[in-house]
Amino acid sequence: MSESDPINVFATHAFEESYDYLRLFEFLEGVDRFYYINVSRPENIPGSGGLQAIKDELIEQIKAAEAVFVLSSVYEDKPDLVKFMMDVAEANDINMIAIRPFGSGADTPPEMLERCQENIGWNDREMADALRRQARGEDTARWEVLDFPGFDADGPTD
Numbered sequence: 001m002s003e004s005d006p007i008n009v010f011a012t013h014a015f016e017e018s019y020d021y022l023r024l025f026e027f028l029e030g031v032d033r034f035y036y037i038n039v040s041r042p043e044n045i046p047g048s049g050g051l052q053a054i055k056d057e058l059i060e061q062i063k064a065a066e067a068v069f070v071l072s073s074v075y076e077d078k079p080d081l082v083k084f085m086m087d088v089a090e091a092n093d094i095n096m097i098a099i100r101p102f103g104s105g106a107d108t109p110p111e112m113l114e115r116c117q118e119n120i121g122w123n124d125r126e127m128a129d130a131l132r133r134q135a136r137g138e139d140t141a142r143w144e145v146l147d148f149p150g151f152d153a154d155g156p157t158d
Contacts, residue, residue: 006035007135010065010089012074012082015045015054020073020102027124034128039064055084062088066135069127070116072101075109086115095134099127 009028013021021042028036040061046053058081062068068089075082089096098116100108108119117134120126132138150157 003035006037007131008039008064008066009036009069009131009135010040010062010067010094011038011069012071012085013040013042014074014078014081015042017042018071018073018077020071020099023102023122024069024071024099024127027122027127028131030124031128036131058085059088062094063092065089065094067131068094068096069131070096070098070112072099072106072108072112075112076101079109083111086112090115097127097130097134 011021011024021040025038028034041057044057044061046057049056062085068085070082070086086096096116098108098112098119100106100119100121102122113119118130120130
């Protein structure tokens with residue numbers, strides 16, 4: 001994945017930019033040298049055509065994605081709509097990543113866990129790695145480096 005070959009990502013929405021929707025993309029923007037295109041378009045709510053027009057618009061958006069982020073908050077607000085989005089992703093062999101509820105300590109809804117390939121928290125690096133794995137099948141084995149004040153590779157410092 002490079003700047004010339006970004007990952008196409010869709011995030012569940014109910015045709016509005018919820019706090020979690022915006023937060024997801026703020027987190028992804030914080031990842032250095034990580035390139036993606038947001039193919040979800042919450043502003044594209046059909047003006048006519050009813051429920052079928054809404055479904056058609058969502059199908060078009062999801063088909064453009066390589067992976068789908070399923071936001072717990074959107075699922076809790078509009079479970080039927082998110083289930084439809086998950087059905088579309090499954091029908092098109094697009095992997096899904098569940099994101100736990102933000103800051104509440106609540107668990108991810110069980111149906112999301114059953115249907116998504118990964119369940120992650122609100123961590124920019126975890127989001128980018130999950131997206132690389134689910135969209136492109138890239139191995140993202142990285143080591144977390146912890147720095148402890150007063151210590152270096154040889155032990156305690158004076």
